[in-house]
Amino acid sequence: xxxxxxxxxxxxxxxxxxxxxxxxxxxxxxxxxxxxxxxxxxxxxxxxxxxxxxxxxxxxxxxxxxxxxxxxxxxxxxxxxxxxxxxxxxxxxxxxxxxxxxxxxxxxxxxxxxxxxxxxxxxxxxxxxxxxxxxxxxxxxxxxxxxxxxxxxxxxxxxxxxxxxxxxxxxxxxxxxxxxxxxxxxxxxxxxxxxxxxxxxxxxxxxxxxxxxxxxxxxxxxxxxxxxxxx
Amino acid sequence: xxxxxxxxxxxxxxxxxxxxxxxxxxxxxxxxxxxxxxxxxxxxxxxxxxxxxxxxxxxxxxxxxxxxxxxxxxxxxxxxxxxxxxxxxxxxxxxxxxxxxxxxxxxxxxxxxxxxxxxxxxxxxxxxxxxxxxxxxxxxxxxxxxxxxxxxxxxxxxxxxxxxxxxxxxxxxxxxxxxxxxxxxxxxxxxxxxxxxxxxxxxxxxxxxxxxxxxxxxxx
Numbered sequence: 001x002x003x004x005x006x007x008x009x010x011x012x013x014x015x016x017x018x019x020x021x022x023x024x025x026x027x028x029x030x031x032x033x034x035x036x037x038x039x040x041x042x043x044x045x046x047x048x049x050x051x052x053x054x055x056x057x058x059x060x061x062x063x064x065x066x067x068x069x070x071x072x073x074x075x076x077x078x079x080x081x082x083x084x085x086x087x088x089x090x091x092x093x094x095x096x097x098x099x100x101x102x103x104x105x106x107x108x109x110x111x112x113x114x115x116x117x118x119x120x121x122x123x124x125x126x127x128x129x130x131x132x133x134x135x136x137x138x139x140x141x142x143x144x145x146x147x148x149x150x151x152x153x154x155x156x157x158x159x160x161x162x163x164x165x166x167x168x169x170x171x172x173x174x175x176x177x178x179x180x181x182x183x184x185x186x187x188x189x190x191x192x193x194x195x196x197x198x199x200x201x202x203x204x205x206x207x208x209x210x211x212x213x214x215x216x217x218x219x220x221x222x223x224x225x226x227x228x229x230x231x
Numbered sequence: 232x233x234x235x236x237x238x239x240x241x242x243x244x245x246x247x248x249x250x251x252x253x254x255x256x257x258x259x260x261x262x263x264x265x266x267x268x269x270x271x272x273x274x275x276x277x278x279x280x281x282x283x284x285x286x287x288x289x290x291x292x293x294x295x296x297x298x299x300x301x302x303x304x305x306x307x308x309x310x311x312x313x314x315x316x317x318x319x320x321x322x323x324x325x326x327x328x329x330x331x332x333x334x335x336x337x338x339x340x341x342x343x344x345x346x347x348x349x350x351x352x353x354x355x356x357x358x359x360x361x362x363x364x365x366x367x368x369x370x371x372x373x374x375x376x377x378x379x380x381x382x383x384x385x386x387x388x389x390x391x392x393x394x395x396x397x398x399x400x401x402x403x404x405x406x407x408x409x410x411x412x413x414x415x416x417x418x419x420x421x422x423x424x425x426x427x428x429x430x431x432x433x434x435x436x437x438x439x440x441x442x443x444x445x446x447x448x449x450x451x
Contacts (some may be wrong), residue, residue, distance in 0.1 A: 058417040095368050151315050152370035152389040153408070174369040194369070195408035196417065204274040204409065 028075045030068040033061050034104055042112040046216045048201045056107070059196055063099030063175070070096055098175035102155060102190060109189050111218035121219035125188070125226040132167040142169050144210040147193045158189040158222070160229055186229050188222040247297065247320070249280045252327035259332055262429040267413050275409055276323040283316035297321055298394065305395035318390035322372060325392075326405050331432035338433035342440060349382040357427060359384045364404050364423045373423075375402040375436065377443040399443035402436045 036056055041049030070092040077085035111117035120136050121129060133139040139158065146169060147156035154173045161168050163184040170181050178187040191213055198209035252272060257265035283300075287293045292300050292313055301321055304314035337343065337353050350356035356375075363386040364373035371388040378398035385393055393400045404410075404426050411422035 054416050062417070091368075154369075195412060199409060199412040200416070203270050203413075204278070 028071050030071060031064050031100060033057075033064050034107065036107050038110075038112050038115065043110055043117070043216045046212045047110070047198075051198065051200050054200075055103075055192075055196060060100070060103040063096045063103065066092065067096035067100050094180075095175050098177050098180075101177050102175055102192070105187055105190050106192055108221045109191075109218055110216050111220070113216065115218075116220050117216035117218055118214065119219060121223050123223055123227070124230065125219070125223040128167055128226070133169075139169070140214055143189075143191065144207065144214075146171050147191055147210050148207045150193050153194040155190050155192055157185075157187055157191075159185040159187050160226055161185055162229055165230075186225065188225055189217060189219075247280060247284050249277050250324055250327075252330075254332050259330060259430060262335075262425050263330070264414050267410075270413065271405075271410060272323070272327065276320070279316045279319040279323065283313065283320055286313050286316055301392070301394060305391075315390045318392055318395075321394075322390065322392055322403065322405070325400060326372075326403050328435050329402050329404070329432055330426070330430040331434070334432045335427060335429040336431075338436070340437075342433060342437050345382055345440070356382075356384070360404075361420070361423050361427065364406050365420050367406050370407040373404050373406060374398075374400055376400050377440060377447075380447070399439070399446065401439045401443065402431065 033056070036052070039049075040052040040056070043049075043052060070089055074086060074089050074093065076082075077089065120126065126136070129136055129139050133142065143156050143158060150156065150171050150173075152173065154171055154176075155178075156171050157169065157178045159168045159170060159178050159181075160166075161182065161184050167188075168182075168185065170178065170185070172178060172181060178185045178190070191210070193206060193210075195206075198206065202209040202212075249272075252268070256268040256272065259268065287295070287300065290313075292303070295303075297317055297320060300313055300317040304311035304317060306314075338346070343353060346353050346356045350359060360373060360375065363384045367373055367386040367388065369388065371386060372392065374385040374387065374393050376383055376385050376393040376398040378393075382401070383398070385396070385398065387393070387396070392403075404423060406419060406423075411419060415422040415425075
């Protein structure tokens with residue numbers, strides 16, 4: 001996830017930084033849209049290049065922009081001690097910050113077939129999936145069913161419960177990150193089931209999108225996260 | 232109760248029927264494409280109706296009217312299973328009838344007077360309605376509604392509608408992404424403006440307002 005100050009604000013940030021330090025205040029870190037590690041069309045035919053481009057350049061970018069705006073407003077409200085504005089901003093931060101967090105994970109959850117997309121997980125994660133869900137097919141069936149049944153917008157997740165040391169399948173509404181369902185949950189694989197994730201290609205047939213997305217799921221990344229969190 | 236009277240007197244009577252819009256599927260072009268209507272009405276709305284029928288079969292909701300199911304499954308927000316299909320069936324029929332070919336623009340007469348009374352000006356109403364539709368996060372609807380003798384703008388998530396919130400719906404715009412994605416992709420604000428400028432049926436809104444006032448006064 002690329003985190004760096006917005007270029008156009010570098011000079012202003014410098015002045016702000018000085019005066020902030022004089023006043024004993026922090027300056028905030030803003031966010032930028034992470035690059036995709038593959039071309040927009042690289043996930044075809046599972047996900048069209050048209051969808052990938054709009055999803056990344058329009059939807060994710062909007063979350064980043066709006067998150068930065070909310071953070072700026074939050075910073076000012078915190079510095080002024082304006083508690084009710086701080087609280088009022090929480091939903092904008094959850095929506096847009098959540099959108100940025102979730103989509104940043106999503107792009108890493110996907111990979112072109114020629115870079116391992118769709119290849120089943122091996123090693124520790126593969127074993128854990130078999131233990132908890134019987135087989136990869138069992139996990140896929142469960143996640144696809146829960147994703148299809150989700151009303152409105154949201155995500156379906158495979159997560160690791162760090163405390164209980166189990167794998168869990170869960171859904172979140174809108175852009176709520178998985179951690180909102182449990183403080184010890186670590187997202188391994190998230191599948192976006194907002195209509196913008198599939199509509200141009202699959203229209204109303206969300207189950208068809210869910211059937212095909214598994215062909216480009218990057219289990220190598222999920223395994224890395226799993227092994228790191230299990231240490 | 233007044234809510235039951237409001238629901239009963241509303242123009243939507245779809246009791247598990249997929250009613251076609253009061254215009255052909257290409258009649259709203261170029262503002263809303265035929266392709267959108269084919270999917271939105273022909274697939275999404277149809278599925279809510281078909282799934283509702285299957286869902287209530289053999290249950291104590293079988294044979295009940297649509298508005299009865301909606302009011303009884305809302306359960307103060309802790310939604311019972313049939314709510315989504317029932318409310319979405321209702322919402323979509325209400326939505327088609329909120330639009331017409333050659334619609335949009337400023338209303339006149341009594342409706343304009345009331346908008347000016349309750350929003351200061353039509354422009355202020357327009358801005359407030361647009362903002363509600365643009366800021367309903369995720370899936371949902373924006374509404375012009377009537378309650379306590381006043382017009383107000385509301386926004387609701389997913390399938391929720393003003394009926395379950397004690398208000399009489401007068402106008403709605405669907406802001407689920409499936410409503411605008413084929414024509415506008417991510418550009419929801421453009422879709423909302425197009426709806427307001429070119430699609431709203433103020434005749435439908437006026438007749439719903441008359442029904443709302445009649446229902447209110449008969450329950451006073």
